[in-house]
Amino acid sequence: MSQSRMGSILSEELHTDQAGLEPLSPAADPAPAPAGIPFGVAQTPQQALADWVRRDYEEFAARCTDQAASSWERTTCRACGAGGLVEGLSLGSMPPANALLRQSELDQPEPRFPLSLRLCERCGMAQLGHVVPPELLFRSYLFFTSSSRRMSEHFSALITEAAHEFVPPGGLIIEIGSNDGTGLASIQRRDVRVLGVDPARNISVMAAARGVPTISEFFTETLAREIARVAGRAHLVVACNVLGHIDDLDDVCRGIRTLLAPDGALVFEVPYLGELLDRAEYDTIYHEHLSYFAVRPLVHLLNRHGLQLERVEFFPVHGGTIRGTAILGTGYSPQVEEWIADEIEKGMGQRRAFEEMARKVEANRHGLRRRLAELRAAGAKVIGYGAPAKGTVVLNYCEIGTDLLPLVIDSTPAKQGCYVPGTHQPILPPSAIERERPDALLLLAWNHAEEITEREAAFRARGGRFLTPHANKGAFELETTPR
Template sequence: MRPVHQRRTTCRGCSAAALSIFLELGPTPLANSLSSSGDEIAPTYPLDVALCSACGLVQLIDVIDAEVLFRDYVYVSGTSDTMQAHFATYANDVADLLSLGPKDLVIEAASNDGTLLRGLARRAIRVLGVEPARNVAALAESNGIPTLAEFFDESRGREIRRAHGPARAFIANNVLAHVDDPVDFLAGARELLTPDGRVFLEFPYLGSLVERLEWDTIYHEHLSYFSATSVAALLRRAGLSALDVLVTSVHGGSIRVTAGLDGEPSRRWSELLKNEAERGLGSLEVLTRFAGRVKENAEALFELVSSCRRRGMRLAAYGAPAKSTTLTSYARIDAHAIEFAVDKAPWKVGRFIPGARIPIRSVETLALERPDLALLFAWNFADEILRQQSAYRAAGGRFVVPIPVPKELP
């Protein structure tokens, strides 16, 4: 039987024993392990972030068994209007860039409910999803997207190629950060590609995390936090070449890296690498300053919530995303301060944010209960939420974003 928790002493990207911890967020529950009862005591695990001085990869050193984290998953892409629109555009971008047709195969690892692949299937392009969460893979199948309920790695890539043939495109969104051996994962992508095939990797960008103080996006599922520089090194080790990059606003600031078996990098890619070097993005000095700002923000958030409660104000939260677990844990916010959180996902309603024990209710509850303030835990969907919650705002309800500085939205 594998242990639930292990602690690394070497870098997951290059295997060097060169890890320096710069941020300790303390014992924290698993982000998406929503509690079924307000009395449930959620197990906690260390949440320490380190820099590898050898390759520049920022990473967690505490690893939770992937079977525990991902076999029964609560995040579904199609819940958000923002993500549906993003993936529809993304699908068209890939199809147009590679001039894909009915004979071409596109494979997506961690394909979730198939939201992106549906956009390609509508254009009569062959698609196959690989999704380890059995409940989410079944949802994708019910939506007409063929999906393997498996984890992806190099051996899986070879198996899929034997069964389905080579792929013109391999897509991996918000998943490379989830794997403990990213080089093995990327080698699986290499095994699948046609000679002219392309790999598309989209993930939250380390530069955005540091500059915008998005520290709540650090949780046990996210084992790595990538810069262009650190991803380039991983791709080289897997036998792939980084070719291009697109900066997107999704999830608070992401980048989409295009890679292939060979080819010359674009000017955009070269400029981003140069920019990172000039900013010292992968330096311990920059990251240590970031850690200090995180502590200041958590203290400011705790003081805001405490002050509101002392004045008799009623507080709620919008969203119960994974990042709400880190935020509430490190900022010491719980159900004594936040009466409830609301969320659009029906499978979250009736459960509780782990550790904080904040009950999760349907989004309609916000307008019915009319708390004075709602903390925007799902701040990456702020524009969408503000549009949808016009009734609550018209009744005098106010939203507060927690980062980078707690402030009320106009």
């Protein structure tokens, strides 16, 4: 397809997207401090912001409504609003991937919800067809940014670089999905104000202990208006691995637009759909991940809410991630146009790409079960390494029970002593490797393979093998170079 023809098609689509876009209200300075929010001379602006979160947010949070604990079906596209979504891949019925079990819960019924990937043929967005209430998934969360050295460094570098580019002294940085505060804590030495927003109350407490004030609530337009009323507009809004978790992206984008200063920027990261399709990384599909983005649907989504995608970068983390930078406006940059042209040329938003992925996924399922059965028949002992959400998907979709994989180890203390949802492998600390003496480790947390193989050098030195859930040219053995 020629560049001019592609541009014409996108222009028509985006013109429709932008219909009804409300004009942005004038930028607001921080409102006069209401009672109980002491922006006085005795405190720094950062201290005052922290005080508001700590003492005065309870009344606002009390007005928020919890959602019922049942799933519902999504029939329209989250990015462009079109109907007629078509199914691209079904993984059957799954328990929530992070709903780890205690021993006392093993004999109780587990909730299961449909898990299928659907395609919007208008904009190329891939998304789940069923939504599990976020209250069930995110109020207590078991992924901690600080648990991975490489990811801590990655997010800290992102915030530092973006702050240098967009945030003046005294400016405000807001991170949506701030987790345990690792990223914002890295920038606090600068003369800026920081504020985290994360619905997981268990990790919001950890962030507060780092000195990062964190609102333990879901980010919405209503919350954005409350923050803007108290603290003013933000020069930088960061959202890493967040947009894919949210059903009502329209509400979130309205909130981001409300918060951004006229010269502010949104910097976000999302797993890239291109890598999911190319590598058939089906285990990145689970109930928390509602959307799987290419650049084209991102442009649709952002343009509908007065946000212009200016820059896209690729990073080989989490199985393939794109980082986007957006500002107030509509349209997209020439660099973004090149990404879209490449996606269209590859047929990324078409049914045949998803049909091919589904064939790869099914073949991988049978291949992994067969390989584990071969190792068991040969007398080899295999245990799982890592208890991430993707591990739950692999074990349940491939029907790998304790007969093929008797246990899983994980370095996160909060997971140890629990059991994998659905398949019920016990989760033990890494010290169990020495006691169990396995012949091979199945890296369920394969996105941290380099870090894990370095950490388990002693296991490798005595001849231990590493397996991954995804075959490379038909083989599940991970090639490692001894150090």
